[in-house]
């Protein structure tokens with residue numbers, strides 16, 4: 001299909017850049033796609049945990065799962081284990097599965113509440129992937145009947161390389177060089193970019209994937225940054241890989257709450273990725289690094305690396321003929337591994353606008369921008385919820401998070417849940433009601449009274465159905481292979 005933009009230039013070759021180049025070259029065969037990157041500058045190389053939407057992205061591009069896992073040291077991800085978030089010593093899973101079809105999660109909760117939860121165990125036992133995760137097992141659901149969702153962990157540097165090979169096979173041209181200047185037309189649009197060796201790359205549409213540098217949208221077009229740090233104060237991370245411990249390969253990410261942030265643990269096949277995301281206003285860098293080293297599975301495989309970031313996004317994502325994707329457009333701290341998902345979401349919306357063959361109207365561009373602003377806000381609210389529901393008061397970060405003023409959109413959702421057990425959803429949500437329920441339940445945050453609409457449901461029947469569901473999930477999981485052995489069978493294909 002044709003697009004008005006014949007020459008598309010992608011600036012930057014991290015995960016965002018190569019995702020964009022591959023997808024645009026596949027979707028718009030009538031255009032040339034050229035990607036400019038600098039080996040000397042390199043890529044950020046963190047971002048090892050993903051969101052299930054990545055599977056749809058791979059499917060559209062025809063990526064074979066086994067080939068991808070082999071190339072990236074990848075593992076399966078059922079969700080995230082949260083440790084010490086409500087109080088120290090407690091934990092819960094947020095996995096990509098539901099809690100049953102008993103007229104929705106609110107109904108389930110209502111019944112549980114009315115019957116006093118006798119003998120039911122935890123809500124997690126009603127969720128297949130949560131039970132799989134807790135036992136270290138994995139088995140993909142059949143393609144035609146995906147009764148739960150899953151994602152991956154991978155080596156971010158290898159992933160960018162994997163996509164690069166694919167993009168080059170699909171006709172993307174790669175130009176190596178350091179960009180030193182962005183030249184604009186009288187109307188404000190970008191005309192070309194100049195490289196350090198004097199060459200210039202001209203284009204009709206520029207996709208800014210230059211990472212935190214935000215060379216085009218941030219620096220050249222000076223688009224203002226909307227700062228979320230008053231809600232999400234973490235602004236630094238130490239990242240360090242370690243040797244794998246002798247234990248089984250976990251099919252989930254772990255996020256452990258610490259004094260002034262949280263630590264990630266991401267199991268890959270050849271190593272474990274570790275990091276400590278922290279708020280520099282509450283802890284100094286040395287102490288944060290020491291806390292990370294205490295979390296490690298085994299001996300470090302490299303020196304810890306410090307990353308600095310701001311949480312928020314550019315006011316607009318598409319200005320003139322520049323569309324920013326990835327870190328150049330904004331960043332939400334990695335608690336729910338949403339950055340690559342946000343790249344994918346922006347890319348999907350962009351391709352929709354480019355397909356019809358005409359230059360997108362001002363209304364279409366404004367629609368793109370407001371959808372992306374909403375999408376960032378929805379994910380932001382979901383991440384804040386994890387902190388907000390804490391009962392921890394043992395350090396400044398947790399005391400501040402428990403009492404801060406919330407975005408109105410989130411305040412309303414928390415109110416609706418507390419009042420009646422309603423899980424309100426706006427448009428452009430990244431996380432469905434089940435995910436919101438998993439966090440409320442995991443953090444021990446329940447409505448003050450049952451939903452009156454549930455008054456007619458018979459508690460005895462619900463209790464019986466829940467027990468049956470729990471038992472059949474337990475039996476199904478007991479018959480599944482370990483994550484390690486399932487993965488080995490896939491890699492051998």
Ligand SMILES: Cc1cc2nc3c(=O)[nH]c(=O)nc-3n(C[C@H](O)[C@H](O)[C@H](O)COP(=O)(O)OP(=O)(O)OC[C@H]3O[C@@H](n4cnc5c(N)ncnc54)[C@H](O)[C@@H]3O)c2cc1C
Pocket residue numbers: 011012013014015016017036037038039041042043044045046047048049050156177178179180209210211212213215237239275277307309325326327328334337338339340341
């Ligand atoms: C601490 C931390 C943890 C994260 N964890 C996750 C996670 O678990 N899951 C997740 O989905 N995401 C995560 N992310 C985000 C993830 O790292 C990024 O979204 C992803 O890697 C894409 O990055 P990018 O392509 O936008 O930028 P980069 O990888 O930084 O790529 C930028 C590109 O621009 C090029 N470039 C820059 N300046 C110039 C120049 N002057 N000339 C030429 N080229 C230039 C660079 O060479 C590079 O190729 C995390 C981020 C951080 C900071």
